[in-house]
Every structure is written in structure tokens, then in C-alpha cells.
Amino acid sequence: MLAVDVVKRLGEIKVEASFASGEAALALFGPSGAGKTSIVSMIAGLVTPDRGRIVVDGEVLFDSDTGIDVPAHRRAVGYVFQDGRLFPHLTVAGNLDYGRWMRGLPRDPAMQKRVVEMLGIGALLPRRPGTLSGGERQRVAIGRALLMRPRLLLLDEPFASLDAARKAEIVPYLERLRDQAGVPIVYVSHDPAEIRRIATHVVRIAAGRVVASGGVDVLEG
Amino acid sequence: MLSLTPEEWTAIRLSLRIAIWATLVALPFGIAVAWVLARKTFWGKTLLDGLVHLPLVLPPVVTGYLLLITLGRRAPLGAFLADNFGIVFSFRWTGAALACGLMAFPLLVRPIRLSFEAVDRRLEQAASTLGASRFWIFFTVTLPLALPGVIAGMVLCFAKALGEFGATITFVSNIPGETQTISAAIYSYTQVPEGDAGALRLVVVATLIAMAALIASEWLARRVGRRVHGA
Numbered sequence: 001m002l003a004v005d006v007v008k009r010l011g012e013i014k015v016e017a018s019f020a021s022g023e024a025a026l027a028l029f030g031p032s033g034a035g036k037t038s039i040v041s042m043i044a045g046l047v048t049p050d051r052g053r054i055v056v057d058g059e060v061l062f063d064s065d066t067g068i069d070v071p072a073h074r075r076a077v078g079y080v081f082q083d084g085r086l087f088p089h090l091t092v093a094g095n096l097d098y099g100r101w102m103r104g105l106p107r108d109p110a111m112q113k114r115v116v117e118m119l120g121i122g123a124l125l126p127r128r129p130g131t132l133s134g135g136e137r138q139r140v141a142i143g144r145a146l147l148m149r150p151r152l153l154l155l156d157e158p159f160a161s162l163d164a165a166r167k168a169e170i171v172p173y174l175e176r177l178r179d180q181a182g183v184p185i186v187y188v189s190h191d192p193a194e195i196r197r198i199a200t201h202v203v204r205i206a207a208g209r210v211v212a213s214g215g216v217d218v219l220e221g
Numbered sequence: 222m223l224s225l226t227p228e229e230w231t232a233i234r235l236s237l238r239i240a241i242w243a244t245l246v247a248l249p250f251g252i253a254v255a256w257v258l259a260r261k262t263f264w265g266k267t268l269l270d271g272l273v274h275l276p277l278v279l280p281p282v283v284t285g286y287l288l289l290i291t292l293g294r295r296a297p298l299g300a301f302l303a304d305n306f307g308i309v310f311s312f313r314w315t316g317a318a319l320a321c322g323l324m325a326f327p328l329l330v331r332p333i334r335l336s337f338e339a340v341d342r343r344l345e346q347a348a349s350t351l352g353a354s355r356f357w358i359f360f361t362v363t364l365p366l367a368l369p370g371v372i373a374g375m376v377l378c379f380a381k382a383l384g385e386f387g388a389t390i391t392f393v394s395n396i397p398g399e400t401q402t403i404s405a406a407i408y409s410y411t412q413v414p415e416g417d418a419g420a421l422r423l424v425v426v427a428t429l430i431a432m433a434a435l436i437a438s439e440w441l442a443r444r445v446g447r448r449v450h451g452a
Contacts (some may be wrong), residue, residue: 071354072349073351073352083343085344087344089366099352102357
């Protein structure tokens, strides 16, 4: 369960968004520059709202009224960035293990194996991010976020930098992620076709505000 | 082949010891100052920046003299350190290392600072979403990515410390076996008749050490650069 109610002024635009979702896959849909990335950055703790409240699974991550602001590294909210942001000095295996290591979680080879197989990245483990294709990089980024055992996974336009063929290659992995990983996801995109395949709940954002919320029919609006 | 006298060997060993200690002791301070200069904005930052660079622009003899009047045995701070902690800098090789480290400090800080500035902050954000605190982000992301700059800074610092002359001779004099480095020994040779051969021998040695340091750093930087850039 995710509940967001935030206000943040960012230069030209003012984000003023309020929504809640208990679905396994929520999509934030809207044109570029609508404030979608700002909203997920606030959920992750990378951007501090001017005021508002963010609650995940009953835990308050941010509340301006009571002064609660859990730092990003203690939120356990996974974030897959548009540009992957894999650590160039670590191998793929090192990247995948980073979150588990930083959070002090015990090794879990079974889970590691499951995620690696689900994303089809087994052959990439000894390689370095600089040698990966765009699609491979995003799959590793998804695996890295999953293996830190997040309670919520944010995917911010993970295909933005990929061509159509690469997108088509990854979408099935995302469907499996939604159905198998057991982690609720928030999927950010401006592409209705992608969202239709992945999300069950859509929040439509325009100019920093929620203009509609509901099933995939919201995409038509 | 070179046949060096025992005194010359002593000067070479002493130079290496002084330069290595100067570099290693200055390194943590250099990293800290470089990080602060690269990442923080605070009142007096320009002043700190200026202080760090001061040894680069001051006449070395001035730096040496300043050390002498603050850390010399009869200076209050020098006497305090000697009486309470047994730390003596004046006319010791440790004083030479201090003078060399200070003179080389700006050369150490600059490349490290530049490489900190070049580290992609977005990777640090990614690390924080993966559960890394600021402390761990620094040691697992920022510092490893800045490693080429750290190596460059260390080599420059080492080379400068190896050749430092003015501040060292002013602060700790030119005592064979204690503070007489290669540079000081060459200087001594030039002050005596028939000293040319000895001076030339040490010039060759100094050149060889400097070349070796450069080649080693190139090799290291290439290795680390490959790692950091992920190829």
C-alpha cells in the first residue's frame, strides 16, 4: 500500500500530487516534464517535498507535520533509473550484490539465482557495465534494485534510452517481475502501450497534478 | 655502471624514506581537503583554498623559515611537542618529511579534487537508494571512482617531495645521514672542488627515480582507469 500526498515547487512547475494505491503495479502516466520523476524521487527520498506525507505499507517515510523524513538509504525503496546508473567500477555481479551488502542482509543464493534467471542476466555476471548493451544494463539495474529486497520498486521510464526492439525485449521481463517478484511496483512512463501491458492501476499526471486515477481506461482520457 | 659511495646510498635511501612518508602521511589529509573543496560550500572556503596553495607560490625558503619559527626546538609549539610527546622535527628526517609533505600538498590535493568533482553524483544517489549511508557511499563509490586522481596526486606529491630542497634545507639543514637528501647532497657536491663526479652520479640517480615513478604511475593509472570506466 502506497499513499502519496506531496507539494514541491521545482522552478517553473509546482508538483502537487495526491494518490494512493494497493495494486501490484501502479503506473504514473503523463507527458515529459509533468513531474513524474520528481514524484518518484520524493518517494525514494532523493528529493524532499516542501510539505506532505508519504506512507508505504503503513510506515511513514515522510511527514512534514511531524517532521519525519527517513533518509533515502533507510527507506528500502528500490529505484530503477532511466539511465541505469550501474556502478562502472564493479562487475555486474558486484552491482547486483551491492544493495544486499549495504543493507547488511545475509546472502541468499536462491533468491539471487531466481532474480538472475528471471531477468536472463546469468551470462553477464563477470562483465563490467561499460560492455553491456542498453537493454542488458536496464535488466541488471532491475536485478540490482530487486536484490536489495525493497518493499516497493520504482521504475522511472526504464526504456527511455532504448529503441523499439530493445523495449520489446524487456517488457516480458517486467511482466514476470510484476507476477513473480512479490514486490509492488510503481512504473513511470509516457507510453500508453507499455503501461497497458504492465500496470493495473494508472495515475495520470499533467503539469504536476493528478488529473485522473483508475484502471487502464484512464489512459484514453 | 654507477659506483656510489656509502654516503650517496644513505642520501638516496633517506630521500626515498622522506618522500614515501611525506606522501603517505599527507594522503588522508589531502583526500579530506580535496573532498571538502570539491563538495562543500562554506564561509572561508576561498581562504582554505588559498592556504592549501600557498606553499606553491611562496618562496620555499619562506615556508622553511615559517616551519623553523613554529616547530623549531626553541619555538613554543616545537618545545611543547618535544616536551609532551617527544615529537621533534627540527634537524631530524621527520622534519624533512614534514617540510616536503607541506610543499607537495597542493600538488596532492589538486588532482584528487578534480576527480572528486568529476564523479557522477547520480551514482551516489543510486547508492543511497540501495541502502548506502553517506559514509559508505564515500568509500564504495566516490573514492573508488576518484582513484585515478588519487594516484596522480600521490605521484606528483612523491616526486615533489623527492626533489624538495629550499624549505627542507632551511628547516632541518643538511646533515649527512639525518637530513641530507639527494638534492641536498648534490648541492653539497657543488660547493666543493672535485665534486662534479659525485653530483653527476646523483643527478643520474634522481633522474632514474623520477622516470620510474612516472612510468609506474602511468601503468597504474591505465589499469585503474580501465576499472573505473568499466570497459
